[in-house]
Amino acid sequence: MNIYDVSKKAGVSIATVSRVLNGNRNVSDKTKERVLSVMEELGYTPNVFARGLGLNTMHTIGILCSDSSDAFLANAVYYLEQTLRKNGYESFLCCTGYELENKKNYLRLLLSKRVDAVILVGSHYLEANKADNDYIISAANEVPVMMINGYLNHPNIYCTLCDDYQAVYDTVTRLAAHGRKHFAFLYRSDSSSSRIKIKGFRDGMEAAGLTISEDAVRLCPNDIPSTQTILTDLYKEGISYDAILTSEDCLAVAAVKFAGTAGLRIPEDLEIVGYNNSLLCICTAPELSTLDNHVETLSITTVNTLMRVLQGADVPNKTMISNDFIVRGTAY
């Protein structure tokens, strides 16, 4: 079942069939209708490989994400896929994990599949060591590279991020205005976004005239119970806070649970702020106040930008959107 079968049955050449297929208007309405009805009748579908071979594209975008079971990333992947398909593009999904070597391999793999562009989802695609980002830059020499929550200033790389720095900075300012003095910032992994948040935290503290205690900025394990244990142990040692900011809602969940067992009142004794406005926020009691980074907007903006890039438009290298402070029960 190919274009020849259709052409034969319709009594035209394959060129005409191809024209009908591609909406070329140099076809009389009569023949067009005939061809279309034959296609219908035969259930003809053009072969994407043959088409790709000639055009060297399959209208496919590669999505690289470290872990699609992470709520934030999963949401991003969802919105990306939906928006891409609305624009006539398919999505190749690759879950790379967090190892640099794997990220490199999977990016190379996507390029070898001749994707039209690559989207790197999440701040984990930006290494602390600058040279380790060369693989992204070299990919940008072949196709447009879109980054969500990562920033790399280079031609053919386009970044969409939320302003994590400002969000944390402003939150410190806000809680300091409540009279909070003993701040902690919990983060879960050493990503570029974590580093930016930490900077916002430090600068916000300084601007508020507060000193950051030795142990205030803390890398936490991946699971909620361990983080809770850490906070409890600190508390027993006499190290306590009246404001805990986090890089992830799940860390804030751990903080809420810690407060519960330690008998601390929220938000009177302790204010807690999550990050991402995920489903977890309304599962705790009290519900989590959090910083919403607008994953939907980030994703849709990324696709829109990409479409403009593919159309050859001149597009800014960086698009920044602001976060929202969502007030619920753990901070006001």
Added chain:
Amino acid sequence: MNIYDVSKKAGVSIATVSRVLNGNRNVSDKTKERVLSVMEELGYTPNVFARGLGLNTMHTIGILCSDSSDAFLANAVYYLEQTLRKNGYESFLCCTGYELENKKNYLRLLLSKRVDAVILVGSHYLEANKADNDYIISAANEVPVMMINGYLNHPNIYCTLCDDYQAVYDTVTRLAAHGRKHFAFLYRSDSSSSRIKIKGFRDGMEAAGLTISEDAVRLCPNDIPSTQTILTDLYKEGISYDAILTSEDCLAVAAVKFAGTAGLRIPEDLEIVGYNNSLLCICTAPELSTLDNHVETLSITTVNTLMRVLQGADVPNKTMISNDFIVRGTAY
């Protein structure tokens, strides 16, 4: 940069280059090495379209999932993608939403992309009306169709499911043994898996010699607060339960929150059981007891089965795995 460039530079024919590329051993070690080094030097990558055109496959599997931002589905997608790639296959992801018409279109779209197989993730791909599943059956005429948590008995359709019926049935039995009498079952949408769970609930109740009250089996809205409100309103009307089973952890979360506001003690006054063993379980206080449906095992089993199917092995149409009751704070 194609196979001709390599052959020219290596001083061999394209046939030989192709043989090296595909690990054909009818090549002398000497020429093989030479060809390989030329490939390396030129940074040659075979063109996937040309290859696909000849072989009529790109080693790509289509994944259909209604909503990759749902925690269970996101996890499944993650494990599927990982396992597929380990087996040398790429993943085309399609998020269809819940509309039948969209599911049909996206499935057709995937087939037109010449995927080697299709995986339908989640019980939402099985319509209550049998005729509405014909689109799946017709897809199975073209490629193997794998279903996760959906069962359709048809050639070239292979299903991997967890035993939702037994899980709910056993849970009713278990809680009835604690002396619980007033059961409710909350579910979130009318999927095949919901229907099966409800059947397990009804049969379990009957086996325990308990009567199901009029309002016990209840379709709940998508968000936690609304569900909580419903339970609260019922409670105010004097309708209360001492055991609440659910089809989703998030419904159990709503139940926990309801119990909190209503002043009911968990689990003394009310036992609550979630479903999926998601991250939500350890966010509530007390933490959720739940039924773990082993999403990782489901996903990996599906891919393994698919690989055997693609190798032409004779594979059973249905693989069923059992759930685990996870004891935490809301039921014992």
Added chain:
DNA sequence: TTGTATGCGTTATCAT
């Protein structure tokens, strides 16, 4: 408006 011929980069089937 329509048809013919060619190229796209592989793999596979023959020869040699």
Added chain:
DNA sequence: ATGATAACGCATACAA
């Protein structure tokens, strides 16, 4: 062990 060549199914430049 290696080479020549025919598919594979489409798009397109050119001819008519």
